[in-house]
Amino acid sequence: MKRLLLSSALVMAVALPVAAQDYTPDPNATQGGTITITYKDDVATLDPAIGYDWQNWSMIKSLFDGLMDYVPGTTELRPGLAESYEVSEDGTVFTFTLRQGVTFHNGREMTAEDVKYSLDRVTLPETQSPGAGFFASIQGFDEISSGEADTLSGVEVVDPQTVRITLSRPDATFLHVMALNFASVVPQEAVEEAGADFGKSPVGTGAFKLADWVIGQRLVFEKNEDYWRDGVPYLDAITFEVGQEPVVALLRLQQGEVDVPGDGIPPAKFQEVMADPDQAARVVEGGQLHTGYITLNVGIEPFNQLAVREAVNMAINKDRIIQVINGRAVPANQPLPPSMPGYTEGYDGFAYDPEGAKAKLAEAGLADGFTTELYVMNTDPNPRIAQAIQQDLRAIGVEVEIRSLAQANVIEAGGAGEAPMIWSGGMAWIADFPDPSNFYGPILGCAGAGDGGWNWSKFCDEGIDAMATKADSFTDPAAPERLELWSEVYQRVMAEAPWVPVFHEQRYTMKSARMGGDDSLYVDPVSIPVNYDYVYVTE
Amino acid sequence: MAGYLFRRLLQAALILLGVSFITFVLLYVLPADPVRQIAGRSATQQTVENIRQQLGLDQPLLVQYGRFLAGLVQGDLGRSYLQRTEVSTLIASRLPASLLLMAGGILCELLIGLTLGVIAALYRGRPLDQGLMVTSFVAVSAPQFVVGLLLLYVFAVQLGWFPIGGYGTLAHLVLPAVTLGIMGSGWYSRMMRSSMIEVLRQDYIRTARAKGLTRGRILFRHALPNAILPVIAMIGIDIGIFMGGIVVVESVFGWPGIGQLAWQAIQRVDIPVIMGVTMVSAGFIVLGNLLADIVTPFIDPRIKMR
Numbered sequence: 001m002k003r004l005l006l007s008s009a010l011v012m013a014v015a016l017p018v019a020a021q022d023y024t025p026d027p028n029a030t031q032g033g034t035i036t037i038t039y040k041d042d043v044a045t046l047d048p049a050i051g052y053d054w055q056n057w058s059m060i061k062s063l064f065d066g067l068m069d070y071v072p073g074t075t076e077l078r079p080g081l082a083e084s085y086e087v088s089e090d091g092t093v094f095t096f097t098l099r100q101g102v103t104f105h106n107g108r109e110m111t112a113e114d115v116k117y118s119l120d121r122v123t124l125p126e127t128q129s130p131g132a133g134f135f136a137s138i139q140g141f142d143e144i145s146s147g148e149a150d151t152l153s154g155v156e157v158v159d160p161q162t163v164r165i166t167l168s169r170p171d172a173t174f175l176h177v178m179a180l181n182f183a184s185v186v187p188q189e190a191v192e193e194a195g196a197d198f199g200k201s202p203v204g205t206g207a208f209k210l211a212d213w214v215i216g217q218r219l220v221f222e223k224n225e226d227y228w229r230d231g232v233p234y235l236d237a238i239t240f241e242v243g244q245e246p247v248v249a250l251l252r253l254q255q256g257e258v259d260v261p262g263d264g265i266p267p268a269k270f271q272e273v274m275a276d277p278d279q280a281a282r283v284v285e286g287g288q289l290h291t292g293y294i295t296l297n298v299g300i301e302p303f304n305q306l307a308v309r310e311a312v313n314m315a316i317n318k319d320r321i322i323q324v325i326n327g328r329a330v331p332a333n334q335p336l337p338p339s340m341p342g343y344t345e346g347y348d349g350f351a352y353d354p355e356g357a358k359a360k361l362a363e364a365g366l367a368d369g370f371t372t373e374l375y376v377m378n379t380d381p382n383p384r385i386a387q388a389i390q391q392d393l394r395a396i397g398v399e400v401e402i403r404s405l406a407q408a409n410v411i412e413a414g415g416a417g418e419a420p421m422i423w424s425g426g427m428a429w430i431a432d433f434p435d436p437s438n439f440y441g442p443i444l445g446c447a448g449a450g451d452g453g454w455n456w457s458k459f460c461d462e463g464i465d466a467m468a469t470k471a472d473s474f475t476d477p478a479a480p481e482r483l484e485l486w487s488e489v490y491q492r493v494m495a496e497a498p499w500v501p502v503f504h505e506q507r508y509t510m511k512s513a514r515m516g517g518d519d520s521l522y523v524d525p526v527s528i529p530v531n532y533d534y535v536y537v538t539e
Numbered sequence: 540m541a542g543y544l545f546r547r548l549l550q551a552a553l554i555l556l557g558v559s560f561i562t563f564v565l566l567y568v569l570p571a572d573p574v575r576q577i578a579g580r581s582a583t584q585q586t587v588e589n590i591r592q593q594l595g596l597d598q599p600l601l602v603q604y605g606r607f608l609a610g611l612v613q614g615d616l617g618r619s620y621l622q623r624t625e626v627s628t629l630i631a632s633r634l635p636a637s638l639l640l641m642a643g644g645i646l647c648e649l650l651i652g653l654t655l656g657v658i659a660a661l662y663r664g665r666p667l668d669q670g671l672m673v674t675s676f677v678a679v680s681a682p683q684f685v686v687g688l689l690l691l692y693v694f695a696v697q698l699g700w701f702p703i704g705g706y707g708t709l710a711h712l713v714l715p716a717v718t719l720g721i722m723g724s725g726w727y728s729r730m731m732r733s734s735m736i737e738v739l740r741q742d743y744i745r746t747a748r749a750k751g752l753t754r755g756r757i758l759f760r761h762a763l764p765n766a767i768l769p770v771i772a773m774i775g776i777d778i779g780i781f782m783g784g785i786v787v788v789e790s791v792f793g794w795p796g797i798g799q800l801a802w803q804a805i806q807r808v809d810i811p812v813i814m815g816v817t818m819v820s821a822g823f824i825v826l827g828n829l830l831a832d833i834v835t836p837f838i839d840p841r842i843k844m845r
Contacts, residue, residue, distance in 0.1 A: 125593070128593065131581060145586065215624075215795075217706060243799050244793040251696050252704070407807075450584065
């Protein structure tokens with residue numbers, strides 16, 4: 001057995017000299033106060049096994065905890081409800097020791113039985129969890145998901161403070177999976193009492209508890225006085241107002257009625273806000289684990305020819321597309337975003353070169369160009385981006401017909417392999433957890449290339465797949481050789497050009513003047529828009 | 540009367556049945572799979588199949604529709620796929636807000652539309668009339684999204700007379716109701732104008748004038764009740780148009796009505812919610828038309844119920 005805790009702390013110590021292994025309370029923080037956050041869409045559910053929208057994701061994080069967690073404002077793993085853990089030499093057995101004296105919002109103490117119950121619950125087919133697939137490496141997953149078993153044989157309760165999880169294969173991302181909302185620990189009695197409505201009356205161990213929920217209007221979170229992490233949260237309460245148009249939310253922010261507009265600064269108002277020094281000073285910019293891309297379906301002519309895919313890659317003027325979204329992005333040359341471990345520094349990708357693109361088309365015997373279709377989601381700014389792509393391709397003789405549809409229809413066409421090209425905007429991949437593997441399997445690997453999968457290029461290269469499997473068999477997710485391998489995977493993918501990586505969107509969070517806390521909390525890579533547990537108000 | 544009512548109610552039920560079937564079929568043939576929406580992007584094929592089976596979405600269309608109808612007659616609209624709550628709870632929690640907004644909107648459109656229509660008719664052909672008719676044309680054509688934001692900006696942000704969106708008090712209702720009323724008022728003012736002009740040409744108005752009645756008495760006692768008749772019949776039909784309008788207005792003002800619910804459900808193919816909102820809206824439209832038909836004979840005895 002070896003303790004991983006120390007080795008990962010060591011890696012982080014290089015990057016962040018300050019004790020990044022855990023959070024040091026902010027000396028300037030003040031206790032108390034209530035903030036108001038707005039959203040356009042309703043909050044669907046607060047059940048951690050179900051919620052998978054970007055607005056309820058961070059809310060659930062504040063209501064529940066899992067065995068693992070992230071250092072606020074970073075992508076560094078830290079123990080959550082687990083106090084420590086040990087990993088066997090072969091990387092298949094994880095033994096977690098739980099913290100003593102952690103209680104659920106209903107007052108009962110959390111034990112190892114709850115951890116087992118929660119993992120069984122999220123993987124049982126009846127729960128219909130969209131996250132069940134993340135737990136596929138746990139022993140007994142296949143039996144539970146096919147209905148042959150009603151419990152995961154790989155999760156054992158050793159004693160009330162200890163859980164042992166056995167994997168059927170080494171999985172470098174397993175600790176990240178244990179930090180996902182889907183792995184949150186829930187109390188059985190509360191789940192059974194609420195039945196199918198647990199998502200409307202959640203009970204967890206988190207920093208906040210749900211105090212009030214008026215459907216379609218507002219949710220109120222109230223501070224959990226018995227929270228097991230000392231000193232946090234700072235806020236007494238958070239009010240989430242739903243059904244608020246982003247433009248209206250911005251007006252209310254300017255009037256001091258709202259603290260953070262959850263949907264961000266509306267595109268039409270972005271330049272106006274950034275031109276006003278007073279408002280611009282309250283905007284925090286940060287990267288996010290996002291890539292916007294065009295998929296080129298390798299199963300549809302003429303995209304089955306590498307030269308054609310390369311030509312399209314060379315024809316796209318990424319800087320101009322970024323102008324369409326007011327410069328709120330950085331150009332992409334590979335699938336991984338720059339802040340993701342495994343990103344290849346110094347990789348050039350395909351430069352913008354219309355003449356070169358024409359030469360490539362001629363090489364493929366298509367000197368006169370061809371006609372094809374581009375599927376795009378019908379909300380702004382996506383159709384405008386599609387038009388920019390259309391113009392770029394027209395310049396090399398390719399006529400593109402734009403098919404602007406509702407999100408669900410584009411996803412369906414992509415999954416069925418009917419779409420020659422798709423612009424991913426509005427459905428683009430944002431990482432579930434900060435690990436390079438998350439950008440491969442479902443969207444570029446053979447596993448996602450089947451009918452209904454999210455690999456809309458239908459690109460499947462078994463050699464690259466084997467490399468990815470090897471990279472995921474490491475025990476330490478941050479091992480340099482592992483990241484090296486992932487970097488190579490994505491370079492080999494780009495050599496086959498099934499995608500045109502277009503840009504990585506930047507995040508811009510606007511806050512009211514009274515909001516306090518480090519800027520990194522406002523662009524937290526895991527909690528969007530804000531890490532609620534650690535921000536505070538200054539008045 | 541009773542026979543007439545019975546026939547109309549039967550008709551209404553058949554219309555609703557037709558609406559439910561057409562909507563159901565359209566959602567069935569829609570090239571978007573609700574199971575994919577529920578299962579999410581990381582789901583395995585096994586998970587997708589499990590969910591499809593549990594929701595009965597692997598059954599043939601008619602079996603699914605039969606199940607929906609069986610639930611409907613028992614007042615069970617099913618559970619939302621994405622919110623995992625009873626559809627009836629979702630609708631019940633939002634319907635009062637929509638009805639309030641609709642009532643406010645109808646009141647506004649009548650107040651604005653009828654007044655302007657009468658004034659325009661009295662000043663027929665003169666610059667005031669022309670000005671009003673151009674205004675009504677603009678009112679009908681202006682996008683509600685823009686009108687709403689404009690009102691919000693001027694009266695809530697700049698002047699601070701009303702709250703910036705939200706729900707709860709009468710002050711919250713004013714701006715959304717006016718936004719909704721402005722479009723309708725355009726129609727009503729034009730209808731009221733032509734109807735009023737028509738009535739003012741009638742012999743009995745000339746008689747009244749000859750009797751030496753005052754201008755006001757002629758207008759309010761003789762002309763208005765006759766001129767308003769065709770306009771009243773419109774209100775029932777109008778409910779249908781309103782149902783469309785509230786989707787936009789509710790979204791601009793953060794009004795927690797069923798329009799918002801419908802919009803979100805459509806985006807995510809949440810079939811039970813779409814069906815529920817459609818049935819409730821269709822119910823109101825049918826009811827509105829029915830009421831209009833029942834009320835008209837009371838206002839105008841020349842019209843008989845058959």
